[in-house]
Amino acid sequence: MHVCDSGASRVRRLVAAALAVAGIATLTGFATPSPSPVDSDPIRALEYWLDDYGVRDAWQTTKGAGVTIAVIDTGIGKGPVEFSGVVGGTDVSGLGSADGRTPVGARDTDHGSWVASLAASRGTGVDTGMIGVAPEAELLSISVGFGSTSAVPFVEEIADAIYWAVDNGADIINMSFTTNTQEWDESWDDAFLYAFEHDVVVVAAAGNRDSGTTVVGAPATIPGVLVVGGVDRDGVASVGASTQGITIAVSAPSEDLLGVSADGTLVEWNGTSGAAPIVAGIAALVRSAHPELDADDVINRIIQTATPVEGVSWVPDPLYGYGLVDANAAVNAIVPTVSTNPLGSLAEWIRLHRRAAAADPEPTATTAPVEIDPLPPVDEAAAQANPLLPTEDTLLYATIPLTATTLAAILVGLGVTAAVRRVRLASRAPRR
Structure with missing residues (x-):
C-alpha cells in the first residue's frame, strides 16, 4: 500500500513569514507565480488551481455548504484553525485516537492533513491562509494505519472506514492511496457497494510513478470510483506525480501543491494524493449547488464538463481520462442527467467476475417439466452361453x-x- 504523494523527501516546508518578506518567493527552485489580483495573501497566491481550474468562479455559486467529505487517510490534525470544518471522525487502525484526529502511520503521518486542507481548509482568516476547494464543506477524519505498524489488516481497515463514513453522513469519500495491484480483496465488494447504494461519491487517486506505481491499482480499479490522474502546472500529464490506466476519469493538479500539516506548518508537495481531494472538493461544490442530483449525476457532470486535452482524440485517455477538471463548468453547465454511473457498475462486475465463477449449489428450473410417455418393457436378454461348449x-x-x-x-x-x-x-x- 502506498499513499499517493511523491515521497516525504520531496516535501519542502514554507514559512509564511519568509514568503511575505520575500514577496512570495519559495524554497529550492519552486517557480514564483504571479499573485492573483484578488489575493493579497502570499499563501493564497500560491494556490494556482483556484483560478486555473475554475474554482474561484464556482465560488460565485457555492463554496460547498451542506456537504460532508470523509477523508480516509492518516488522520486530520486537531490544532490548526484551517481544520475547523472537521465535524467527526474515528480510528479504524487501533493506533490513533477515537476521534480520528491523531495522525497515525509508518510514514507521512501528516498526509491526511495535507489531503484535507486541499479539499476543505477554512484558511486562517477571511482572506488569509491556505483555503480548500470547498471551504464551507464539512470533514470527517478517519485514520488508518498505512504500513506494517497497524494491528488491524489493511483491507479490513478500509472496509470498516467506508461503512463508518457512510453511516455517519458522508456525501463524498476521498481515498488518496493505492495498493499497487489491480485486484482487491472480496471484502471490499460489499463495502464499496454499500457506499454506492447509499448515494456516496467515492474519489480515488491514480498513484504516482515516483512511488513505484506504473499503472493504476485498487481502489482506483474498482468500477464506479471517480479516479483522478495528475498534471503539472501547464496541464501536461505528470511524469513522476501521476501514473496511467484506463480507469482514470479526470485529471487535476498534482505538482507544486500546498498542504497544512497537523501542527499547522505549511508544506509544498506533489502527487495524485493532492489531485484527488481537489476533485473531491469540486464534487462537494456540485453536490452543494445541485442537492437534487444523485452521485451518478455528480460524477457525470464532472467528467462531461472536463476540458479536453489538445492532441487527445479518444476518451477516456489513459493519462488524462476525460480531460482536465473544470470546477465552474461542473457546477454551472447544463448537463443531461443519467440513470447509471458512467464509470461502470460494481454490482455488474461482481455478477460477472465473482458469482459466475462460483458453482450454484441449487440450480433453479427455468421451465416447467415435460411429461414423457413410458418406454415399452425391454425383452430379457438370453443367458450368455459358454463359447467353448x-x-x-x-x-x-x-x-x-x-x-x-x-x-x-x-x-x-x-x-x-x-x-x-x-x-x-x-x-x-x-x-x-
Missing part, C-alpha cells in the same frame, strides 16, 4: 457331419490297408 447348430451342422466323415475316412483307410496286405501276402505264397 457346442450348441445345437454346431452339433447338427459341424460336429456330427465332421465325425461321420472322419469315421468313414478311417474305415476306408483300414479297408484299403487290409486289401494291400492281402495282395502282398498272396504274392509271396509258393506256386503249385
Whole structure:
C-alpha cells in the first residue's frame, strides 16, 4: 500500500513569514507565480488551481455548504484553525485516537492533513491562509494505519472506514492511496457497494510513478470510483506525480501543491494524493449547488464538463481520462442527467467476475417439466452361453457331419490297408 504523494523527501516546508518578506518567493527552485489580483495573501497566491481550474468562479455559486467529505487517510490534525470544518471522525487502525484526529502511520503521518486542507481548509482568516476547494464543506477524519505498524489488516481497515463514513453522513469519500495491484480483496465488494447504494461519491487517486506505481491499482480499479490522474502546472500529464490506466476519469493538479500539516506548518508537495481531494472538493461544490442530483449525476457532470486535452482524440485517455477538471463548468453547465454511473457498475462486475465463477449449489428450473410417455418393457436378454461348449447348430451342422466323415475316412483307410496286405501276402505264397 502506498499513499499517493511523491515521497516525504520531496516535501519542502514554507514559512509564511519568509514568503511575505520575500514577496512570495519559495524554497529550492519552486517557480514564483504571479499573485492573483484578488489575493493579497502570499499563501493564497500560491494556490494556482483556484483560478486555473475554475474554482474561484464556482465560488460565485457555492463554496460547498451542506456537504460532508470523509477523508480516509492518516488522520486530520486537531490544532490548526484551517481544520475547523472537521465535524467527526474515528480510528479504524487501533493506533490513533477515537476521534480520528491523531495522525497515525509508518510514514507521512501528516498526509491526511495535507489531503484535507486541499479539499476543505477554512484558511486562517477571511482572506488569509491556505483555503480548500470547498471551504464551507464539512470533514470527517478517519485514520488508518498505512504500513506494517497497524494491528488491524489493511483491507479490513478500509472496509470498516467506508461503512463508518457512510453511516455517519458522508456525501463524498476521498481515498488518496493505492495498493499497487489491480485486484482487491472480496471484502471490499460489499463495502464499496454499500457506499454506492447509499448515494456516496467515492474519489480515488491514480498513484504516482515516483512511488513505484506504473499503472493504476485498487481502489482506483474498482468500477464506479471517480479516479483522478495528475498534471503539472501547464496541464501536461505528470511524469513522476501521476501514473496511467484506463480507469482514470479526470485529471487535476498534482505538482507544486500546498498542504497544512497537523501542527499547522505549511508544506509544498506533489502527487495524485493532492489531485484527488481537489476533485473531491469540486464534487462537494456540485453536490452543494445541485442537492437534487444523485452521485451518478455528480460524477457525470464532472467528467462531461472536463476540458479536453489538445492532441487527445479518444476518451477516456489513459493519462488524462476525460480531460482536465473544470470546477465552474461542473457546477454551472447544463448537463443531461443519467440513470447509471458512467464509470461502470460494481454490482455488474461482481455478477460477472465473482458469482459466475462460483458453482450454484441449487440450480433453479427455468421451465416447467415435460411429461414423457413410458418406454415399452425391454425383452430379457438370453443367458450368455459358454463359447467353448457346442450348441445345437454346431452339433447338427459341424460336429456330427465332421465325425461321420472322419469315421468313414478311417474305415476306408483300414479297408484299403487290409486289401494291400492281402495282395502282398498272396504274392509271396509258393506256386503249385
